[in-house]
Amino acid sequence: MRFDTVIIGGGLAGMACGIRLAEAGQRCAIVSQGQSAIHFSSGSFDLLGRLPDGTPVTDPVAGIAALAESAPAHPYSVIGAERCARHAETAAELLRSAGIRVAGDSRRNHFRITPMGKAKRTWLTIDGYLTTDDADRLPFKTVCIVNVEGFLDFYPEFIAEEFRKRGVECRFGSFNHPDLEQIRRNPSEMRSANIARVFDRDADLEALAAELHRCSEGCDALILPALIGINRNDSLELLRARVGCPIHLLPTLPPSIPGIRAQQALQHRFRALGGEYFLGDSVLSAETRGSRVERIYTANHGNIPFEAAHFVLATGSFFSKGLLATPDRIVEPVFGADTEFVPSRSEWYTLRFFDRQAYQAFGVKTDPALRVIKEGKALDNLYCAGAGLAGFHPVQEECGAGVSLLSALHVAETILKIEN
Ligand SMILES: Cc1cc2nc3c(=O)[nH]c(=O)nc-3n(C[C@H](O)[C@H](O)[C@H](O)COP(=O)(O)OP(=O)(O)OC[C@H]3O[C@@H](n4cnc5c(N)ncnc54)[C@H](O)[C@@H]3O)c2cc1C
The missing domain is CATH 3.40.50 (Rossmann fold)
Incomplete structure (x- = not known):
């Protein structure tokens, strides 16, 4: 099977990337082994609620600009503040074009009410919440x-x-x-x-x-x-x-109805644009030649490969098994990509559950174009988007959905620039 781009992982990042590429006329496939974090969604999409030092963020776009100095390895800093601001607008439109009625402003956080009745900063909230x-x-x-x-x-x-x-x-x-x-x-x-x-x-x-x-x-x-x-x-x-x-x-405790609805809407939009969505299939291995990925193999398709000009790794973090922890290192299981982590396991987490946990910022190493780094070198046509990226704390910085959406759009833009 040959596609322009094959995306591995059908969560928010994989879907957003696939929709953007399909909108631009690419022939795209998404292979996803299971459901994703969006099934647990609160009904809101966070862009940036706090700076790494805990300072609350009122204006996410301004907060993202401030990260360049305080958190240069943050995916937003890697993408660049101006591009992030542009991708944020595109992301909101992308959700709406899929029928997800969201309201919010990337220049001003509002507060959503959590299942416990508390107020939490966020960027976009689905109508009715x-x-x-x-x-x-x-x-x-x-x-x-x-x-x-x-x-x-x-x-x-x-x-x-x-x-x-x-x-x-x-x-x-x-x-x-x-x-x-x-x-x-x-x-x-x-x-x-x-x-x-x-x-x-x-x-x-x-x-x-x-x-x-x-x-x-x-x-x-x-x-x-x-x-x-x-x-x-x-x-x-x-x-x-x-x-x-x-x-x-x-919102209630999971499973989340707004999350399930959002997932269905994105899937529907991707398919309506001609995308092929393979749910319940796992990418097991890849073949590379030099610095290019040539094909990938999945559990359901056996020795029938998926071939493409571009591949996007959107397999998420530990939650979705996009990253695995062994006793002494963090592994990206499909490509064996280089990962960012601190060597001493005792520093990976603290026993205080609500503290900033180091492991949350572990992830795949990439270059500024979000191309995946393996054995110290960027692969030419393999990009990483979403929760598997290194350098950010989705919970403490309240930026999970934003990183997934903006990195996905950044990768899509890079691929489209190469193709045009
Ligand atoms: C429980 C939970 C609740 C959250 N709630 C919110 C929220 O309310 N608001 C917010 O802003 N952020 C929230 N987040 C943050 C969340 O990380 C992002 O919002 C975003 O949904 C992550 O999307 P993703 O596509 O990057 O990764 P994921 O959603 O993790 O998707 C990865 C996908 O890759 C697939 N996959 C993995 N390995 C393979 C393989 N080898 N082959 C094929 N497929 C594979 C998985 O099955 C999965 O479908 C939440 C996170 C969690 C864990």
Whole structure:
């Protein structure tokens, strides 16, 4: 099989790169062994929430420019601040063109509300999820927090405790319906995706609307766990129209409905542009000649190779097995790329879970064009994008999705420049 570009990994980075290349007319394939981190998404995409020293960032584009000095190895510094600002605009458009309705501004972070009711800085948030411009204020005075009876991955009491700190009066409501009984028989089935499938049915959504209408009496707004619209786009509009009161969604513990929806939308967009998506296949090995990758081999295709002019490594970090930790080093398993890590294992992590963990910045070494380095030399046609890159702390710097999107667009731009 021959393509212009083969992308290994179908997470946010692989998808964004594939969509951009396919939009420009390239024949692209994405090979992805499993689901990705986006399935755990909060419904928001972070660009840069904090500088490496912990300073909060109000203007992500300005923050990225400041990284050049404080964190020269950060992927944003490698890409360059001006390019990052441009890619951020393209990324937001790319998400929207896939049908993911996001709002936000790369020059001004807003706050999303977490499943525990706390405010966290972010860049883009999917329509319907609760956000605020001021971490100390919420856009309502009296709210009803409604949960589905028996759903344990959503915590109304914790949320109310946080909301009350901001002067909001909180009430609670709950919803039950005979159609939920079948999944309730086994508590492990009471998960967001299963409940959302029930609410995809018109009759169940109408029943939920009726109950929400009842709960809305005397409230400025309703808070609902993200349990609607796994396979349809109109659920929130329908509820809002029926209830006549603002409804805000909050993310739940995974699996994440906004994440699953976003993944589906990106996949659909890639395929609609002519891209070929091989889900459930793993890239096992590669053949290189000199400094060029010629072909890769996958588990499902055996000795039938994938050949291409360009290859993109978007296999993610430890979470997706794009990086593996052995007792003494960090390994990139497909190409054996050079990796950045500190040699002494005792320095890889601290036992204080919320501290800055060194291992999070471990990753694949690249040159300024994000070409993968192997045995000290850049490979001509293999690029790395996304969470597998070295040099950044996605959790502490609140920049996970941004690095994946911007690096993917940077790689796509480099490939397109070479081809044109
Ligand atoms: C649990 C979790 C929640 C997060 N939530 C958020 C959030 O809410 N907001 C935010 O901004 N950031 C979040 N992040 C940060 C996240 O890292 C990025 O947002 C981004 O989704 C990472 O995308 P990626 O494509 O770089 O990597 P991944 O999403 O990890 O995707 C890598 C893909 O490569 C595939 N793969 C791996 N090896 C192979 C192989 N050999 N062959 C074929 N395929 C392979 C994997 O199956 C996977 O599909 C979260 C991260 C985690 C881990």
